[in-house]
Amino acid sequence: MEKPAIEVIPACDGAHLYQSPTETVLPEAPPRGPQKTAGLDLRFVTRMSRDLGTAVAEAARADGLTAGAWVRRLIMERLALRSSLDHRSGRPVHRPAEDTVALVAALRELVFVGNAVSCRDVPAAKASLTTVREFLLPLVARGPAR
Numbered sequence: 001m002e003k004p005a006i007e008v009i010p011a012c013d014g015a016h017l018y019q020s021p022t023e024t025v026l027p028e029a030p031p032r033g034p035q036k037t038a039g040l041d042l043r044f045v046t047r048m049s050r051d052l053g054t055a056v057a058e059a060a061r062a063d064g065l066t067a068g069a070w071v072r073r074l075i076m077e078r079l080a081l082r083s084s085l086d087h088r089s090g091r092p093v094h095r096p097a098e099d100t101v102a103l104v105a106a107l108r109e110l111v112f113v114g115n116a117v118s119c120r121d122v123p124a125a126k127a128s129l130t131t132v133r134e135f136l137l138p139l140v141a142r143g144p145a146r
Helices: 050-062 067-079 097-118 122-142
Strands: 007-010 016-019
């Protein structure tokens, strides 16, 4: 007796569904919940006063880091250690909405710069670059987060 043919159906996410005449076998689902960052497998918990915790959070925010990343970097500096794995942050600190609006406006203005350059309109390109600079310089001067 001949075995039924199995049809491989590509899915939109690059996985494959295997379908026989009697059943469909779904690929294994990805794990749910928060995923550990590869290599950062040790958790160190410490207690501190609310004032110290607030000061750490504010300093971290000023540097554009999470509190955990800021403390990791401080410890590495104190111990004179270098580790690119420990140096990176797991979660970015987000910019305020008005910073995002300014970034979008600067990007939009860069389109005008490109158009002016392609049309060889140097005065328009310079004017658009000045506008881009007006959007970006305050963001750079202020830092990644307030």
